[in-house]
Amino acid sequence: MQRSKEMIVYVAGFTGPLAGNLVLSLLGVLGDAWDVDPVEILLSIPAFMFPFAIMQLFSGTISDAYDRRSTLLFGLGVYAAGSALAALSGSLEFFMVTRVIQGIGYAFVNPVLVALLSEISGPSRQGRSMGYFGSSTTAGVSVGPLLGGAFAGIDWRLAFVVVTLLSLSMFVAVWFAFKGEERGTGKASFGVVRAQLSTAFADRRIMRLSGAGFLAFMAFAGVISFVSEYLETGPLA
Structure with missing residues (x-):
């Protein structure tokens, strides 16, 4: 059962980056569909x-403060709803709103997955499990553009339908596999959040790591975004 829970965490970790980079191979298709650059x-x-x-x-x-299962189910539900709405988008403006919904939803998934994985793997397997989780999220980054490209010539909406179905399957898996999972204190006030954020911001090591991670991600996102745009509109198009 423990290994099954870990597999659910890995697949759920795969779903977020999958949709995050999906649009990289759909730039031309979506641009033509909505008559935008x-x-x-x-x-x-x-x-x-x-x-x-x-x-x-x-x-x-x-x-x-509450419990990881409920938070995770909320996030997966919102993420699935955002993905379904993205598949129904008829304009760039509406599509942008659905992407915001997706981002909000997955924000309630990713950190909870890390916490759950830490709890169910235990100290002896924590390093290995975190490595597998990192690989699953990286796989999502890589497979996203492939998925978008595969459906670009058929119907781009199907790519988001796949993400929706995958998210819903993870919702069902979490519902049953993590039933009765640990409950928290039941208290989540603004003061608690503010105190925790203040502690984190006051730690220079955390801020240095966060800054380095931000710069690394921006460099990575910039490269893949402009390369995708060049391949869509450049001499190789």
Whole structure:
């Protein structure tokens, strides 16, 4: 049962990056569908990432105060809803809103998955389990553009349908596999969140690591975004 729970965590960790980078291979298709510059479609990546980053400041504390299963189910439900709405998008503006919803939803998934994995793997297997989790999220980053490209010539909406179905399957898996999982204190006040954030911001080591991670991600996101745009509109198009 423990290994089954770990597999659920790995697959759930795969789903977020999958949709996050899905649009990289759909720039031209979405641009033609909505009669906009393909470069404008790239704005959907920060539309996903900024809410995702900001809401994680609070989602971890909420899962500690209440229970991880409920927080995870909420996040997967919102993420699945955002993905379904993305498949129904008829304009760039509506699509941007759905990406924000996706980002908010997955913000209640990712940090809870890390906490759950730490609890169920135990100290002896924690390093290995975290390595597998990192590989699953990286796989999502890699497979996202492949999934988008596979459906680009058929119907781009199907790519988001796949993400929706995968998210719903994870919702069902978490519902049953983590039934009765640990409950928290039942208290999640603004004061608690503020105190925890103040402690984190006061730790220079955390801030250095956070800054390095931010710069590394921005460099990575910038490269893959502009390469995708060049391949869509450049001489190789």
